[in-house]
Amino acid sequence: MTWALDHAGQIADLAWRHVLLAGIPLLLGLVLAIPLGWLAHRVPVLAPVMVVGTGLLYTIPSLALFILMPLMLGTRILDPVNVVVAMTIYTVALLVRTVVDGLRSVPGDVDAAATAMGLGALRRLWQVQLPLAVPVIAAGMRVAAVSNVSIVSIASLIGVAQLGDLLTDGYNRNIPAELITGILATLLLALVFDRAVVGVERLLTPWRAS
16 A cells, blocks of 8 residues: 555556556447447348457457557557557457347347338437447447456556556566556456446436336
8 A cells, every 4th residue: 555655646647548548449449340240230141250250359369469560550669559459459359249239139120110210221220229239239348348458458568558567567576565556456447447338328228227
């Protein structure tokens, strides 16, 4: 506790960097996964290829992907953009299947009623299907959010500052207090992300509160 209080400013700065590195890819991944998942849902023959194909991206070791990003993007090795892009890829890998499952959970009679009312495919997606799919998508978002917080910590091995620095520095310099602080801070941040997703889900589905 004493070590954490003495280094509160450093911890807060690293935590904020961690929030950006894990949070921005979470939002970008969702934006990309929605049209991909919708396309897979609309064209069933594409679903297995897209779901399996994007899922395979998640099997790429994170450290290897972080190292490959500068070669692919032409960025510097320490550029945080490398981590953001890599984490966005991981998020898409997790969420495409979730979006497909969410759209499949929409009752067929509801979708048929929306079609009978004259709603086109895109209007049905935004006004009917996505709102009803929120609970399923939110469940996937919670997994992706916690996963992002965890994987981002590995970026400290390539010199990108965030809470993982406390883990590597605490271990390398044999400072147990710093190591424990890093572990607890990462766990707390993951919990904050999880609760944030739950909060947004409740805002988007007020009818489920009753």
